[in-house]
Amino acid sequence: MASLSLDQSHTLLNSFNSFLTVAIHNILYYRAVYPPQTFLSTRAYNLPVHQNRHPRVCTWIRDAVDAVAVQLAGGTVSRIAIVIHSPLHQSIPLTSRSPSLSPSPSPSPLLSSPTPSSSREPKKEIQPGTVLERWLIDVSSFPSWPDKSPSNPNHPHHPLSRLQPPAASRAKAMRDHGKMLARESRDEESRDRNLDTDEIAWADVDEQFRGALRRMAHAAEGMVSLPEGCSFTLAVELRDEVEGAAPIGHPQAWIPSEPKLQPRSKSKSVPGEDIGGSRTTPIRSVEAGPLFFECWVEESKAKEAWKSFHSETKETG
Template sequence: MTSHEQFSQDQQPVPFNQASHLLVSFTQFLTVCIHNILFYRSIYPSQTFLTSRAYNLPVHQSRHPKVCSWIRDAVDAVKAQLVLGVVERIAVVIYDGQARVMERWMFDVARFPAWKGFKGASGLRTDEDDDGAEGGGGAENFVDNPTEGKVNWSNVDEELRATMRKLAYAGEKMGPLPEGCTFTIAVELRDEGEAPIGHPQPWIPSQLNLQTKSKDNPTPGQDIGGAKTTPLRAVAAGPLFFECWVEEGKAKEQPASITSSKS
């Protein structure tokens, strides 16, 4: 029996208030991860980051207001899709100056439940919404029950701390990236998930080379999986389960093309 199968059988319902805490804990963790990936991979100069603490570890955060705002908006958009239960994986994708994929920092959240009991796309249900929530009470794997003790928060914090430590170590030890790299945040949807369309439009379709295998696309893009994959950690703390790894793109092993012209 795989760890995924064992987790699925052992998973127990938890109260909505704890489900809310889990979702917030994960999105905060994702935010810290993004900032630290940008620091350790030198996407921006190190002097543009400040050092703080999270999970009892030193972490880094961009000081640039526009970078912080962009990351905050991106994570909010990711959270809106997590609430719907349509996300398979989250990726922090790093490109070189020629838009070639250098690295993909992956967070597999396929085992996350859907927070169907929460109202709104980007926010969580409040206590006042309980009686009037359309469709009544239940989200998958979560129950509207005041019972406490379903989640061991010490285990959750310890798992997130260990994952952050592995991410920092991997980021420090990997070879340098070329100058002029950029990044973006991507979500890979489940087959049954509908593309997030709305106004303003927070998401755009990814390039063909990063399209995953699906019913409509039997052949995955050439940059899916990369040339080398380094596992980081599988987090299993009660109902919170996800896996992390980093994929190094094939283009990372190739020299950048040089164009020249003659007068």
């Protein structure tokens, strides 16, 4: 694992934060977690991208990425997961007899009072909050920060000490994200002035980010539509060597994932049932100078069941 100077680690961390922010917004757009009219079209890394324009969404994503950055700087993260769940307060019926797939405030009579013929078979449905997709970034080979950089992000030598703290205003979150995208075209010039380009070729880093975002968009566009009303969250899987030092406490930026999403570890030989999924699609390996990470998407068994039902519905419709 490469070791970087403080200036390089700070710049690299900021660059990855920008990439992760753009990736989250893009995935939410292409997977239609929010309506398309709630997104703005813009550019990052000389590539058309999409940004959700709801202030609360922008604030949540920015704060989540900042929390991930703290863990990255501490060298504790193995993987970052953008997790898409089925609707949290409603099950999704997987039966062709259902007249509609749209969420409704109350169950239909057909589902609440099954006919004698349907009651002989178990009701097929996706339970509320079931994991459907996990978009993963493996950062286990991410460069290490200098040993003299304390783990406390408030310390002046910490790579995160120069990051702007979370803004109190929701509107400011949107402006911050817009400025971040606008800066991408100027970043290469400023980085080349301040850093040794023999060690980090920033043009290559941007090209790798652009390629990863393009492949993510292509993979997302090619997938079957998700059920309406899905939600998402951001999760991190910790390295084995930091097991037992999870970043949970007060103030509580993180909470433990449910058992289904707990990876294999020293104390847990079998991973949760939602880890790995039933289908894995590689997206891209990113390698530029000291930076290396891999991206892929996992689709769960519930997602496969939804795909089959969706396909059957289209054929009979």
